[in-house]
Amino acid sequence: MTRRIVGPFNRVEGDLEVTLEIEGGRVAAAFVNAPLYRGFEQILEGKAPLDALVFVPRICGICSVAQSAAAARALADAAGIAPPSNGRLAANLTLAIENLADHLTHFYLFFMPDFAAAEYAGASWYAEVSAQFGAQSGQAGRQALAARARFMQAMGLLAGKWPHTLAVQPGGTTRPLAESELFRLQRIVREFRAFLEARLFGSPLETIAGLDGQTALERWRRQDRAGDLRFFLELADRLDLWSLGQSGARFLSVGAYDEEGGKCLFAPGTWYEGRVLPFDPSQVREDLSHARYASAQTAQRPEEERTVPLYDKPGAYSWCKAPRLGGEICETGALARQLVDGQPLVGDIVGRRGAGVGARVLARLLEFARVVPALQRWLDAFDPEGAWCTAAPLAENCLGKGFVEAARGALGHWLTVHQGRIGGYQIIAPTTWNFSPRAADGRPGALEQALVGLPVPEQGRVPAVVHHVVRSFDPCMVCTVH
Amino acid sequence: MKLIWLQSGGCGGCTLSWLGYAHGPLLEVLAEVGIELVWHPSLSAASCDEALALLEACARGAKPFDILCVEGALLRGPWLDQLPSGNFHRFGGGESMLDWVLRLAMRARHVVAIGSCAAFGGITAAGGNPTDAAGLQHDGEIGGGVLGPYFRDPTGLPVINVSGCPPHPDWITETLALLAQGRLTPESLDEFGRPRFFAERLVHHGCPRNEYYEFKAGAEHFGQQGCLMENLGCKGTQAHADCNLRLWNGEGSCLRGGFPCIRCTEPEFEEPGHPFHTTPKVAGIPIGLPADMPKAWFVALAALSKSATPPRVKENATAERLRRAPSVKRTKK
Ligand code: SF4
Ligand code: SF4
Numbered sequence: 038m039t040r041r042i043v044g045p046f047n048r049v050e051g052d053l054e055v056t057l058e059i060e061g062g063r064v065a066a067a068f069v070n071a072p073l074y075r076g077f078e079q080i081l082e083g084k085a086p087l088d089a090l091v092f093v094p095r096i097c098g099i100c101s102v103a104q105s106a107a108a109a110r111a112l113a114d115a116a117g118i119a120p121p122s123n124g125r126l127a128a129n130l131t132l133a134i135e136n137l138a139d140h141l142t143h144f145y146l147f148f149m150p151d152f153a154a155a156e157y158a159g160a161s162w163y164a165e166v167s168a169q170f171g172a173q174s175g176q177a178g179r180q181a182l183a184a185r186a187r188f189m190q191a192m193g194l195l196a197g198k199w200p201h202t203l204a205v206q207p208g209g210t211t212r213p214l215a216e217s218e219l220f221r222l223q224r225i226v227r228e229f230r231a232f233l234e235a236r237l238f239g240s241p242l243e244t245i246a247g248l249d250g251q252t253a254l255e256r257w258r259r260q261d262r263a264g265d266l267r268f269f270l271e272l273a274d275r276l277d278l279w280s281l282g283q284s285g286a287r288f289l290s291v292g293a294y295d296e297e298g299g300k301c302l303f304a305p306g307t308w309y310e311g312r313v314l315p316f317d318p319s320q321v322r323e324d325l326s327h328a329r330y331a332s333a334q335t336a337q338r339p340e341e342e343r344t345v346p347l348y349d350k351p352g353a354y355s356w357c358k359a360p361r362l363g364g365e366i367c368e369t370g371a372l373a374r375q376l377v378d379g380q381p382l383v384g385d386i387v388g389r390r391g392a393g394v395g396a397r398v399l400a401r402l403l404e405f406a407r408v409v410p411a412l413q414r415w416l417d418a419f420d421p422e423g424a425w426c427t428a429a430p431l432a433e434n435c436l437g438k439g440f441v442e443a444a445r446g447a448l449g450h451w452l453t454v455h456q457g458r459i460g461g462y463q464i465i466a467p468t469t470w471n472f473s474p475r476a477a478d479g480r481p482g483a484l485e486q487a488l489v490g491l492p493v494p495e496q497g498r499v500p501a502v503v504h505h506v507v508r509s510f511d512p513c514m515v516c517t518v519h
Numbered sequence: 520m521k522l523i524w525l526q527s528g529g530c531g532g533c534t535l536s537w538l539g540y541a542h543g544p545l546l547e548v549l550a551e552v553g554i555e556l557v558w559h560p561s562l563s564a565a566s567c568d569e570a571l572a573l574l575e576a577c578a579r580g581a582k583p584f585d586i587l588c589v590e591g592a593l594l595r596g597p598w599l600d601q602l603p604s605g606n607f608h609r610f611g612g613g614e615s616m617l618d619w620v621l622r623l624a625m626r627a628r629h630v631v632a633i634g635s636c637a638a639f640g641g642i643t644a645a646g647g648n649p650t651d652a653a654g655l656q657h658d659g660e661i662g663g664g665v666l667g668p669y670f671r672d673p674t675g676l677p678v679i680n681v682s683g684c685p686p687h688p689d690w691i692t693e694t695l696a697l698l699a700q701g702r703l704t705p706e707s708l709d710e711f712g713r714p715r716f717f718a719e720r721l722v723h724h725g726c727p728r729n730e731y732y733e734f735k736a737g738a739e740h741f742g743q744q745g746c747l748m749e750n751l752g753c754k755g756t757q758a759h760a761d762c763n764l765r766l767w768n769g770e771g772s773c774l775r776g777g778f779p780c781i782r783c784t785e786p787e788f789e790e791p792g793h794p795f796h797t798t799p800k801v802a803g804i805p806i807g808l809p810a811d812m813p814k815a816w817f818v819a820l821a822a823l824s825k826s827a828t829p830p831r832v833k834e835n836a837t838a839e840r841l842r843r844a845p846s847v848k849r850t851k852k
Contacts, residue, residue, distance in 0.1 A: 045611035047566045050531050054611060072609040073616075075528050075594070076649035083646070085794035091781060095642040098532020098685065142538075150564060172564035173556065179544055189539045190769030197776015198767040199539070200532040200685055201783075204776045211741040211777030213839045221770075346649065348597050348606050425839050426742030499567055515530050 038065065039495040044072075046507060048147040048172070050099045051514025053472070055484075055507070056354070059493050067481065067488035069472045071357040074329070077519040078344040081462040086112060086431055086454050089462065093450070094201045096464070096519045099142070101200040102135040103443030104516070107450040107464075110439025113207035115452060116429040122297075123423045124209020126415045129294045130222075131195045131205055132441065133408050137229075138185050139444035140371070140401050143511045144237075144265075145170070145181035148398065151508065152272060154501040162272065169265075177236070177265060184232040191225045194218055209426035216421055226412050233405050239264030245406035250385035266402055278398070279390035282491075282506035284483040286366040288373035288392070289470065291316055291449065293442035294411065302411055303442065307362065308376040311388070317363075318438060321449065323465065324359040324476035327352060336361060336476065339451040339463035340436060356518040359476040360465045368392075368483040369446025369470045370510065372400040380407075393487075394509040401511070433457045443467055445511050466516035484510060520585035520699045523577060523623060524559040524633075527616045528608050528643050528652055529591025533634040534561050536685035539768060540692055552696040557584050571611050578622040586698060587627035592636035592643040592652035593617055593665045607650040617665065620655070629672050629698055630655060631679045633691060635783060638680035638712070640664075645789035656680070656712060660786040676705055680712035684783035689765055690717050711786060713759065721810065722755035722773075722780045725763035734828040735821050736836035745836025747779040748805065752796045756809035758782035 044054030056068040077096050081089060093108045094101035106128060113119060120128065149170035157163050169177040192199035195212060204211045214222070230242060238245050239261055248254050258267055273279060292305030305316045323342055325332030330353075331345040347353070360367075367373075372392060375383040383400050390396070437452045446467035453461040473482030481489075484507065491502050526534070538545065538561075549556070556562060558573055565573055576582035595603035595617060605615025624630050632655045635641035639659055643652040654664040656678035662668035664678075671677055681694050694714050697703045709718050723732070728746045731737070737749030747753035755763075755773075758780050762772045773780050781795055782788045793799045799806050808817050831843040 042611075043567055045560075045567065045570060047560045047563055047570055050561075052526075052608070052610065054609075073528060073594075074607045074650065075643050075652075076646075079649045080642075080646035085797075088795050091795045092642065092645070095530050095532065095684065098530040098535040101530070101532060146561065153564065173546060173562055179546060182538060182546070183544055186539050186541055186545075190541070193766065193768030193771030193775075197771040197773050197778060198762075199771075200530075200535055202776060203773065203778035203781075206741050209742065212775075213742060213777070215840065346597070346607075348604075424742075426740065428740055498569075504566065 041493070041495070041499070043499050043503065046504070048150065049508060049512045049514060050097070051512070051517070053507070053512060053514050055488065057488065057493055059495050062492055062494060064488050064491045064493050067485045068354050069357070069474060069482065069484050070355045071472065071514050071518045073514065074346055074356040074518055076344070076346065078462050078464060081459050084459050085457070086115070086452065086459055089452065089459065090203055090206065093464070097513060097516045098200045099139060099513060100135060100443045100445070100516065102131050102196070102202060102205060103441055103448055105202065105205045106132050106441045107439045107448045109205050109207045110441060111437040111450040111452040112429060112431070112439070113437070114439055115435040115437025115454060116207060116431050118208060118427060118429050120209035121424040121427060123213070123419055123425045125295055126418055127195055127210040127212065127214070127425065128205050130412060130415055131192070131202070131210065133294060133412055134188065134191050134195070135199070136444040137405060137408055138188055140404060141181055141185050144398070144402065145178045147511070148508045150175065150178070151501050151504045156498070156501055162275070180236060184229060188225060188229045191222055194222055206426055207429035209424070211426055213425045214419065219416055219419060223413070223416050226409065226416065230409050233409065237265050237402065237405065239267065242406040242409055245403065246410070249381040251389055254382060269398065269402070273395040278505060279393055279395035281394045281502060282487040282509055283391050283393045284368045284487040286368040286483040286486065287362070288376050289316065289362060289367040289369045289447050290374045290377040291440035291442055291447045293374055302408075303374045303378040306377040307367070308373065313377055313379070318440070318449070320363040321465065322361050323463070324361060326359070326477040327354055327474040328358045329353045329356050330358070339449070339465060340438070340453060340461070342463050343461070344463070355474040357469055357472055357474055359473040359482060360470050361476055366473070366480060366483055367470050369467045370397065371404050371444070371446070372397045373446055374442060375400040375403060394505050397509040443516070445513055446470065448516070464519050466513065466519065468510070468512045468514060468517040471510045472512055472514070472517055520553060521555050521557045521583070522586040522588060522695070523557050523574070523584050524588040524590065525616070525620060525623070526560050527589055527591035527620060527637065528594040528650060529634060529636040529641070531561070531590070532685040533590040533691070537688045537691050540688040541769060542689070545692070548692060549695070552699045554586075554695055554699050567611070574619065574623070578619065578626060580626055584626070585628040586631060586695065587623050587629070588631045588633050589620055589637045589655060590633040592640050593620060593655065594643070594650040594652050595665065596649070596651035598651070603651065621665065624655070624666055627672065628674065629676060629679065630666070631681060631694065631698070632656070633681050634686055635682045635684045635788065638682040639786035641684060642789045654680075657786055676703065677708070677712050679703065679708060679714065682711070682713055682784040683760065684788070687717070687762070687765060687767060690714070709759070713784070717761045717765070718759040718784065720759070720761040720764060722758040722760050722762045723809070724761065726755055726774045727763070728774055731832060731836050733824055734832050735825045736828050736832045739837050742777055742839050743837050744839070744841070747774065748798065750798055751779050752781070752794070752798050753779035754782040754791075754807060755780040757807060758784060760784040
């Protein structure tokens with residue numbers, strides 16, 4: 038057996054390193070290490086509760102609104118309030134725009150450039166991939182960056198500033214929009230839609246959102262040759278990205294984007310082998326047995342947990358904790374959201390070809406087609422005379438929890454207020470689930486499982502498949518460890 | 520000029536802010552001023568061993584480069600045998616990021632701190648500073664940081680602190696462009712090493728709430744239009760940055776977004792000594808007075824202007840949208 042340390046991975050958010058145990062040219066076991074610890078949960082203790090809104094977005098630059106939104110929900114939960122309709126819509130828009138921008142960054146800047154790796158130089162598609170998706174030089178990447186910059190102008194209007202806005206508050210949002218500004222936002226979203234329809238899909242969003250299974254997808258693919266999605270599907274078939282990198286975990290979604298009457302655009306729940314069950318937050322535990330923290334004997338409920346770093350703890354290999362739901366390992370992200378929500382194309386693909394790299398990326402791209410029309414609908418639903426933000430007074434002692442779907446999946450905040458100050462604050466981020474180390478039972482986390490079996494030589498270059506699997510999760514390591 | 524960008528103990532938000540640069544395609548703009556990205560964690564092809572080999576060649580001096588940009592605080596903890604181990608952030612298995620930054624800084628022609636974390640320690644240094652975070656050349660307001668107070672690059676420049684949490688994409692791009700064009704001298708920087716072109720303004724300059732400020736007509740809750748200084752903790756009169764003159768993401772700023780400035784470009788903004796969204800007062804007078812304003816004058820003027828507040832301003836200050844428009848004056852009868 039050979040041990041190889043692979044890292045630092047770039048084109049992921051934050052720092053990541055993986056230790057691979059290789060036997061007979063294949064990965065026998067993987068150990069995922071998050072090598073950066075900053076201590077946000079410790080920093081928050083003793084602060085005024087609303088100060089959480091200043092600190093938590095700064096956990097992460099790529100999904101800072103998701104962190105804000107989770108904190109705002111935890112505070113709203115503690116105060117027992119809900120934002121007025123305008124505030125809810127504006128918070129949805131702010132979060133959705135960040136999530137979509139994130140999907141764009143992931144596909145064009147982080148994931149696709151790996152196909153321009155030297156080891157693929159002999160492939161018939163190589164020249165096109167390098168021209169379109171090569172890191173820094175690719176045309177597609179450059180166009181996506183320009184489209185992203187324009188799309189993020191919507192954040193200037195909705196949130197004042199991105200990243201690290203304070204606009205998302207427990208009682209709504211701080212930025213009332215005038216009708217003329219709503220018009221400007223609609224313009225920005227229309228431009229983004231045009232980019233997606235021309236560049237990514239080569240089809241109207243409704244056509245993509247309406248694909249209800251593999252047969253429909255194949256029929257659509259044959260109609261035309263345009264669009265980066267078709268190109269991705271081509272690569273996925275040729276390299277069999279479908280069976281690559283399956284985690285075997287349960288899928289978890291906490292539900293995304295609040296609609297009128299307490300419903301979500303994407304329903305919450307867990308999915309395992311075709312069965313959907315409700316998500317029960319009281320089943321969440323964090324296990325610290327292999328994480329670099331002083332730990333209790335058993336896995337802790339987040340509301341009772343403390344974060345005490347212990348670098349040299351024997352047997353520990355990551356700053357990432359191991360969250361479990363009812364003792365089970367979960368995978369979270371766009372694929373989980375779409376499976377739990379019963380999206381037929383994703384369900385069919387996973388049923389036939391498995392939940393691997395291909396399904397993860399496809400589900401992510403599909404969200405453009407499902408969320409952009411919702412953005413347009415929300416923009417039409419504002420009430421120009423309605424309220425935006427209500428006050429959220431907190432009791433001296435209270436508890437709150439808040440869940441949102443960040444681009445990469447389920448994000449949870451647990452807040453305890455004690456004598457008017459933060460007594461405890463615990464965060465479980467999407468990548469904390471996906472890149473979790475082993476728990477006390479020794480069972481590996483989702484990525485640790487997904488890497489097993491990959492062909493990796495004992496020496497020399499780490500093959501691109503490892504990068505495809507790792508990046509298919511779109512890891513955000515700064516959130517993971519915070 | 521060849522540029523290496525490293526992410527130390529931060530959130531990556533400076534990079535993400537930068538990618539939103541709005542005055543043209545970022546990569547082309549950099550090429551125009553002659554900047555080549557040798558390595559950037561979010562943009563480069565080279566990963567893992569290949570990236571380490573590249574950076575090692577630069578750190579050894581075998582591969583010359585010009586600008587070292589560091590984003591994120593330098594994490595000195597945990598301390599082992601009375602030495603900073605840097606183990607809270609190890610980069611690719613072996614060395615700590617702290618070591619990488621120190622080695623590369625010694626080879627660089629210019630060292631640029633991107634964001635308030637790399638400049639001063641920033642948010643990571645808040646609370647009890649559990650990781651012993653510091654900036655490159657400042658530990659909060661104090662000169663020092665991991666490179667020490669006397670660090671100068673081979674051209675005589677200290678660390679250039681493009682502060683902000685995150686910095687505006689223009690601040691980063693324009694600083695790099697000035698550097699590449701040889702137009703940045705020690706005189707271009709203020710006493711905290713910040714480029715004067717953005718740090719010699721106050722956030723208060725150009726704030727759309729200025730009329731409310733004049734009349735001390737404060738908002739009472741978020742979402743309202745009044746000045747955010749009186750009740751909601753706005754530090755725009757003390758924060759060095761041009762946020763309201765140079766807009767964010769096309770149309771925004773903190774104040775335009777309806778929330779107070781927390782002076783994110785200043786050292787130690789992370790610990791204001793009071794909850795962020797409240798304005799500490801003594802006998803009804805806010806204690807954090809505008810930069811350069813004598814207290815007695817402030818008190819006198821505030822009392823006077825308060826008594827002269829037009830009803831329009833007063834009413835709009837606590838409303839979520841304009842209730843009364845300015846009256847229309849006709850000059851012809
Ligand atoms: S809100 Fe802040 S920056 Fe704006 S006028 Fe008031 S004090 Fe100045
Ligand atoms: S307005 Fe203040 S808090 Fe906001 S970005 Fe500018 S300096 Fe930072």
